Amino acid sequence: MFPLSSRVEIKAVPALHLIVANVEIGEYLEDFNETKLKLVRKTKALFIDQHNRRFAWGLAAACHTIHAYVFGPDDIWYVVNGGIGDPYLEINIHEMDESTGHMEKHTYYSKRCIRAADRLFGCHARYFAVSTSPEMLNTPEFLVKDMWATSNSGSTSDMRESLFLNKLHAEFDSSSEFSGKFSQLVSTGPVYINRGDSFVADSTATTFAGLWSISQGVAVDSDDVQSSSSICVRQHRRTVSRWAGTLISAADNPGQIVVAIADAMAALNEVYGKCKIFHGNISD
Numbered sequence: 083m084f085p086l087s088s089r090v091e092i093k094a095v096p097a098l099h100l101i102v103a104n105v106e107i108g109e110y111l112e113d114f115n116e117t118k119l120k121l122v123r124k125t126k127a128l129f130i131d132q133h134n135r136r137f138a139w140g141l142a143a144a145c146h147t148i149h150a151y152v153f154g155p156d157d158i159w160y161v162v163n164g165g166i167g168d169p170y171l172e173i174n175i176h177e178m179d180e181s182t183g184h185m186e187k188h189t190y191y192s193k194r195c196i197r198a199a200d201r202l203f204g205c206h207a208r209y210f211a212v213s214t215s216p217e218m219l220n221t222p223e224f225l226v227k228d229m230w231a232t233s234n235s236g237s238t239s240d241m242r243e244s245l246f247l248n249k250l251h252a253e254f255d256s257s258s259e260f261s262g263k264f265s266q267l268v269s270t271g272p273v274y275i276n277r278g279d280s281f282v283a284d285s286t287a288t289t290f291a292g293l294w295s296i297s298q299g300v301a302v303d304s305d306d307v308q309s310s311s312s313i314c315v316r317q318h319r320r321t322v323s324r325w326a327g328t329l330i331s332a333a334d335n336p337g338q339i340v341v342a343i344a345d346a347m348a349a350l351n352e353v354y355g356k357c358k359i360f361h362g363n364i365s366d
Contacts, residue, residue: 103138103139103140103141104121104124104125104128104138104139104140104141105121105140105141105142105143106118106120106121106124106140106141106142106143107142107143107144108142108143108144108145109144109145110144110145111144111145111146111147113144114142114144114145114147117142117143117144118142118149119160119162119169121140121141121142121151122140122153122160125138125140125153126159129153129155135155136154136155137152137153137154137155138152138153139151139152139153140152140153155275155276155284156228156273156284156318157173157174157175157176157273157274158171158172158173158174158228159171159172159174161216168193168219169193170191170192170193170216170219171191171192171193171195171210172189172190172191173189173190173191173192173210173212173226173228173320174187174188174189175187175188175189175190175226175269175271175320175322176188176271176273176274176281177269177271178271185274185281188269190210190212190213190214190224190226190322191212191213191214191215191216191218191219192210192211192212192213192219192222192226193219194210194211194222195208195209195210196209196210196211196225196329197209199228199229199230206229206230206231206316207227207228207229207230208227208228208229209225209226209227209228210225210226210228211224211225211325212224212225212226212322222325223324223325224268224322224323224324224325225265225322225323225324225325225326226320226321226322227320227321227323228273228318228319228320229318229319229320229321230316230317230318230319231243231316231317231319232316232317243270243319243321244267244270244321246359247264247267247323248267249357249359250264250353250357250359251264251266251267253356253357254352254356259352260349260352263349264326264349265323265324265325265326266323266324267321267322267323268322268323268324269321269322270319270320270321270322271319271320272284272285272317272318272319272320273318273319273320283317283318284317284318285316285317285318286316286317330342
Protein backbone atom coordinates (compact mmCIF):
# COMPACT_ATOMS: atom_id res chain seq x y z
CA MET A 83 0.00 0.00 0.00
CA PHE A 84 1.24 3.48 -0.83
CA PRO A 85 0.55 6.72 1.10
CA LEU A 86 -1.69 9.36 -0.41
CA SER A 87 0.35 11.43 -2.81
CA SER A 88 -1.72 13.33 -5.35
CA ARG A 89 -3.62 16.49 -4.46
CA VAL A 90 -6.87 14.86 -5.53
CA GLU A 91 -6.43 11.99 -3.07
CA ILE A 92 -5.34 14.23 -0.21
CA LYS A 93 -8.25 16.66 -0.63
CA ALA A 94 -10.87 13.99 -1.28
CA VAL A 95 -13.28 13.18 1.54
CA PRO A 96 -13.37 9.36 1.98
CA ALA A 97 -16.78 7.82 1.34
CA LEU A 98 -17.70 4.23 2.13
CA HIS A 99 -19.44 3.67 -1.20
CA LEU A 100 -16.18 4.59 -2.96
CA ILE A 101 -13.61 2.67 -0.90
CA VAL A 102 -15.40 -0.52 0.18
CA ALA A 103 -14.65 -3.41 -2.19
CA ASN A 104 -16.25 -6.78 -2.82
CA VAL A 105 -13.79 -9.50 -1.78
CA GLU A 106 -13.71 -13.19 -2.66
CA ILE A 107 -11.02 -15.49 -1.26
CA GLY A 108 -10.35 -19.05 -2.40
CA GLU A 109 -8.24 -21.58 -0.50
CA TYR A 110 -6.45 -23.17 -3.46
CA LEU A 111 -4.94 -21.69 -6.60
CA GLU A 112 -6.86 -24.11 -8.83
CA ASP A 113 -10.06 -22.51 -7.47
CA PHE A 114 -9.00 -19.03 -8.61
CA ASN A 115 -11.22 -18.94 -11.71
CA GLU A 116 -14.26 -19.88 -9.63
CA THR A 117 -13.25 -17.24 -7.08
CA LYS A 118 -13.14 -14.56 -9.78
CA LEU A 119 -16.50 -15.72 -11.11
CA LYS A 120 -18.07 -15.33 -7.65
CA LEU A 121 -16.65 -11.82 -7.48
CA VAL A 122 -18.16 -10.91 -10.86
CA ARG A 123 -21.57 -12.27 -9.85
CA LYS A 124 -21.51 -10.36 -6.57
CA THR A 125 -20.50 -7.14 -8.33
CA LYS A 126 -23.21 -7.56 -10.97
CA ALA A 127 -25.78 -7.81 -8.18
CA LEU A 128 -24.30 -4.66 -6.65
CA PHE A 129 -24.85 -2.66 -9.85
CA ILE A 130 -28.39 -3.99 -10.18
CA ASP A 131 -29.17 -3.00 -6.59
CA GLN A 132 -27.41 0.40 -6.74
CA HIS A 133 -28.28 1.78 -10.17
CA ASN A 134 -26.54 5.12 -9.48
CA ARG A 135 -23.17 3.49 -8.82
CA ARG A 136 -20.50 4.66 -11.30
CA PHE A 137 -17.87 1.98 -10.55
CA ALA A 138 -16.99 -0.71 -8.02
CA TRP A 139 -13.77 -2.12 -6.64
CA GLY A 140 -13.19 -5.87 -6.41
CA LEU A 141 -10.53 -8.14 -4.94
CA ALA A 142 -10.02 -11.85 -5.70
CA ALA A 143 -7.41 -13.91 -3.88
CA ALA A 144 -6.32 -17.53 -3.77
CA CYS A 145 -3.13 -18.95 -2.28
CA HIS A 146 -0.40 -16.39 -3.13
CA THR A 147 -2.29 -14.81 -6.05
CA ILE A 148 -4.25 -11.58 -5.62
CA HIS A 149 -6.05 -9.64 -8.37
CA ALA A 150 -7.60 -6.18 -7.94
CA TYR A 151 -10.30 -4.94 -10.31
CA VAL A 152 -12.30 -1.85 -11.13
CA PHE A 153 -15.75 -2.65 -12.52
CA GLY A 154 -17.86 -0.21 -14.54
CA PRO A 155 -21.55 -0.31 -15.55
CA ASP A 156 -20.75 -0.67 -19.25
CA ASP A 157 -23.33 -3.36 -20.06
CA ILE A 158 -20.77 -6.09 -20.74
CA TRP A 159 -21.52 -9.18 -18.70
CA TYR A 160 -19.51 -12.34 -17.99
CA VAL A 161 -21.75 -15.37 -18.52
CA VAL A 162 -21.27 -19.04 -17.71
CA ASN A 163 -23.51 -21.44 -19.60
CA GLY A 164 -22.82 -25.15 -19.24
CA GLY A 165 -24.71 -25.91 -22.44
CA ILE A 166 -22.43 -23.62 -24.49
CA GLY A 167 -19.10 -24.59 -22.96
CA ASP A 168 -16.55 -21.87 -22.24
CA PRO A 169 -17.67 -18.66 -20.50
CA TYR A 170 -18.54 -15.79 -22.84
CA LEU A 171 -19.44 -12.11 -22.79
CA GLU A 172 -22.80 -10.49 -23.39
CA ILE A 173 -22.31 -7.03 -24.91
CA ASN A 174 -25.38 -4.81 -24.89
CA ILE A 175 -25.80 -1.87 -27.23
CA HIS A 176 -28.59 0.64 -26.69
CA GLU A 177 -29.88 2.70 -29.60
CA MET A 178 -32.32 5.54 -29.26
CA ASP A 179 -35.33 5.35 -31.57
CA GLU A 180 -35.71 9.01 -32.53
CA SER A 181 -39.30 8.54 -33.71
CA THR A 182 -40.57 7.04 -30.43
CA GLY A 183 -37.96 8.27 -27.94
CA HIS A 184 -37.59 4.73 -26.61
CA MET A 185 -34.33 2.90 -26.08
CA GLU A 186 -33.80 -0.34 -28.02
CA LYS A 187 -31.32 -2.93 -26.79
CA HIS A 188 -29.30 -5.22 -29.04
CA THR A 189 -27.18 -7.99 -27.53
CA TYR A 190 -24.03 -9.49 -29.06
CA TYR A 191 -21.97 -12.42 -27.79
CA SER A 192 -18.20 -12.80 -27.66
CA LYS A 193 -15.44 -14.97 -26.25
CA ARG A 194 -12.60 -13.09 -27.95
CA CYS A 195 -11.32 -9.72 -26.81
CA ILE A 196 -9.02 -8.87 -29.71
CA ARG A 197 -7.49 -5.90 -27.95
CA ALA A 198 -8.02 -4.61 -24.42
CA ALA A 199 -8.03 -0.99 -23.22
CA ASP A 200 -5.63 -1.87 -20.42
CA ARG A 201 -3.48 1.27 -20.30
CA LEU A 202 -4.00 4.68 -18.75
CA PHE A 203 -2.42 6.42 -21.74
CA GLY A 204 -2.43 5.67 -25.45
CA CYS A 205 -5.04 3.18 -26.61
CA HIS A 206 -8.48 3.97 -25.21
CA ALA A 207 -10.37 1.40 -27.28
CA ARG A 208 -11.02 -2.31 -26.96
CA TYR A 209 -12.24 -4.68 -29.66
CA PHE A 210 -14.42 -7.78 -29.52
CA ALA A 211 -15.19 -10.41 -32.16
CA VAL A 212 -18.95 -10.93 -31.72
CA SER A 213 -21.89 -12.95 -33.00
CA THR A 214 -25.64 -12.57 -32.74
CA SER A 215 -26.11 -15.79 -30.75
CA PRO A 216 -24.05 -17.77 -28.19
CA GLU A 217 -24.09 -20.81 -30.49
CA MET A 218 -22.06 -18.92 -33.12
CA LEU A 219 -19.17 -17.76 -30.90
CA ASN A 220 -16.56 -19.49 -33.07
CA THR A 221 -17.71 -17.77 -36.26
CA PRO A 222 -17.80 -14.01 -35.54
CA GLU A 223 -20.09 -11.92 -37.71
CA PHE A 224 -19.28 -8.46 -36.39
CA LEU A 225 -16.58 -6.41 -34.69
CA VAL A 226 -17.50 -4.30 -31.66
CA LYS A 227 -15.27 -1.33 -30.89
CA ASP A 228 -15.69 -0.03 -27.35
CA MET A 229 -13.95 3.33 -27.02
CA TRP A 230 -13.54 6.42 -24.91
CA ALA A 231 -13.36 8.99 -27.69
CA THR A 232 -12.17 12.55 -27.14
CA SER A 233 -14.35 15.52 -28.01
CA ASN A 234 -13.87 19.19 -27.20
CA SER A 235 -17.62 19.69 -27.39
CA GLY A 236 -18.44 16.98 -24.87
CA SER A 237 -21.50 16.13 -26.93
CA THR A 238 -22.54 12.48 -27.08
CA SER A 239 -23.67 13.10 -30.65
CA ASP A 240 -20.08 13.46 -31.88
CA MET A 241 -20.21 11.19 -34.94
CA ARG A 242 -16.81 11.96 -36.47
CA GLU A 243 -15.75 8.35 -36.94
CA SER A 244 -19.06 7.17 -38.41
CA LEU A 245 -19.18 10.15 -40.79
CA PHE A 246 -15.75 9.30 -42.15
CA LEU A 247 -16.53 5.59 -42.47
CA ASN A 248 -19.77 6.31 -44.32
CA LYS A 249 -17.86 8.63 -46.65
CA LEU A 250 -15.40 5.83 -47.41
CA HIS A 251 -18.23 3.46 -48.32
CA ALA A 252 -19.90 6.01 -50.53
CA GLU A 253 -16.62 6.50 -52.39
CA PHE A 254 -15.29 2.95 -52.62
CA ASP A 255 -18.34 0.68 -52.85
CA SER A 256 -18.47 1.42 -56.55
CA SER A 257 -14.75 0.80 -57.00
CA SER A 258 -13.92 -2.60 -58.47
CA GLU A 259 -10.55 -2.83 -56.73
CA PHE A 260 -11.60 -1.82 -53.23
CA SER A 261 -15.30 -2.72 -53.30
CA GLY A 262 -16.19 -4.48 -50.06
CA LYS A 263 -12.67 -4.13 -48.65
CA PHE A 264 -13.61 -1.64 -45.95
CA SER A 265 -15.56 -3.00 -43.01
CA GLN A 266 -19.17 -1.82 -43.21
CA LEU A 267 -20.47 0.22 -40.29
CA VAL A 268 -23.65 -1.29 -38.80
CA SER A 269 -24.37 1.02 -35.87
CA THR A 270 -22.70 3.51 -33.58
CA GLY A 271 -23.67 5.55 -30.57
CA PRO A 272 -22.94 6.37 -26.94
CA VAL A 273 -22.96 3.76 -24.19
CA TYR A 274 -25.90 4.41 -21.90
CA ILE A 275 -25.96 3.78 -18.15
CA ASN A 276 -29.22 2.70 -16.58
CA ARG A 277 -30.36 5.22 -13.98
CA GLY A 278 -33.47 3.54 -12.69
CA ASP A 279 -36.26 4.69 -15.00
CA SER A 280 -33.99 6.45 -17.48
CA PHE A 281 -30.73 6.10 -19.42
CA VAL A 282 -27.81 8.52 -19.23
CA ALA A 283 -25.05 8.69 -21.85
CA ASP A 284 -21.69 7.71 -20.32
CA SER A 285 -19.13 10.52 -20.62
CA THR A 286 -16.78 12.52 -18.45
CA ALA A 287 -19.29 15.36 -18.65
CA THR A 288 -21.87 13.08 -17.01
CA THR A 289 -19.41 11.65 -14.49
CA PHE A 290 -18.18 15.02 -13.22
CA ALA A 291 -21.41 16.97 -13.64
CA GLY A 292 -21.90 17.15 -9.88
CA LEU A 293 -18.33 18.21 -9.12
CA TRP A 294 -17.67 21.22 -11.34
CA SER A 295 -18.67 22.74 -14.62
CA ILE A 296 -16.44 21.46 -17.41
CA SER A 297 -17.30 24.51 -19.49
CA GLN A 298 -15.58 26.69 -16.88
CA GLY A 299 -12.18 25.07 -17.45
CA VAL A 300 -10.14 22.71 -15.29
CA ALA A 301 -7.06 23.73 -13.34
CA VAL A 302 -4.39 21.17 -14.26
CA ASP A 303 -1.60 23.00 -12.48
CA SER A 304 -1.31 26.29 -10.66
CA ASP A 305 0.46 27.78 -13.69
CA ASP A 306 -1.49 25.93 -16.38
CA VAL A 307 -5.24 26.30 -16.79
CA GLN A 308 -6.95 24.77 -19.81
CA SER A 309 -9.66 26.74 -21.56
CA SER A 310 -13.01 25.14 -22.34
CA SER A 311 -12.07 24.88 -26.03
CA SER A 312 -9.10 22.61 -25.31
CA ILE A 313 -10.49 20.39 -22.56
CA CYS A 314 -10.27 16.68 -23.33
CA VAL A 315 -13.81 15.41 -22.75
CA ARG A 316 -14.24 11.67 -23.21
CA GLN A 317 -17.35 9.94 -24.49
CA HIS A 318 -17.92 6.23 -24.04
CA ARG A 319 -19.02 5.05 -27.48
CA ARG A 320 -19.62 1.64 -29.04
CA THR A 321 -19.60 0.84 -32.75
CA VAL A 322 -20.58 -2.34 -34.59
CA SER A 323 -19.11 -3.15 -38.00
CA ARG A 324 -19.12 -6.18 -40.26
CA TRP A 325 -16.40 -8.73 -39.62
CA ALA A 326 -13.73 -7.84 -42.17
CA GLY A 327 -11.85 -11.14 -42.52
CA THR A 328 -8.94 -12.84 -40.79
CA LEU A 329 -6.83 -11.37 -38.00
CA ILE A 330 -3.22 -10.71 -38.97
CA SER A 331 -2.17 -12.75 -35.92
CA ALA A 332 -3.53 -15.82 -37.75
CA ALA A 333 -0.86 -15.57 -40.46
CA ASP A 334 1.04 -18.80 -41.12
CA ASN A 335 4.26 -17.22 -42.37
CA PRO A 336 6.04 -13.83 -42.69
CA GLY A 337 5.08 -13.58 -46.37
CA GLN A 338 1.39 -13.33 -45.53
CA ILE A 339 2.10 -10.50 -43.08
CA VAL A 340 4.09 -8.59 -45.71
CA VAL A 341 1.21 -8.93 -48.20
CA ALA A 342 -1.33 -7.79 -45.57
CA ILE A 343 0.74 -4.70 -44.71
CA ALA A 344 1.18 -3.86 -48.40
CA ASP A 345 -2.58 -4.17 -48.95
CA ALA A 346 -3.27 -1.89 -45.98
CA MET A 347 -0.80 0.70 -47.27
CA ALA A 348 -2.43 0.62 -50.72
CA ALA A 349 -5.89 1.08 -49.20
CA LEU A 350 -4.79 4.00 -46.99
CA ASN A 351 -3.10 5.60 -50.00
CA GLU A 352 -6.38 5.39 -51.94
CA VAL A 353 -8.31 6.80 -48.98
CA TYR A 354 -6.11 9.88 -48.93
CA GLY A 355 -6.01 10.19 -52.70
CA LYS A 356 -9.80 10.13 -53.16
CA CYS A 357 -11.13 11.45 -49.84
CA LYS A 358 -8.17 13.37 -48.36
CA ILE A 359 -8.64 11.36 -45.14
CA PHE A 360 -5.76 10.17 -42.95
CA HIS A 361 -6.30 7.30 -40.55
CA GLY A 362 -5.60 9.77 -37.76
CA ASN A 363 -8.57 11.85 -38.90
CA ILE A 364 -10.85 8.86 -38.28
CA SER A 365 -9.50 7.80 -34.91
CA ASP A 366 -7.00 9.45 -32.57
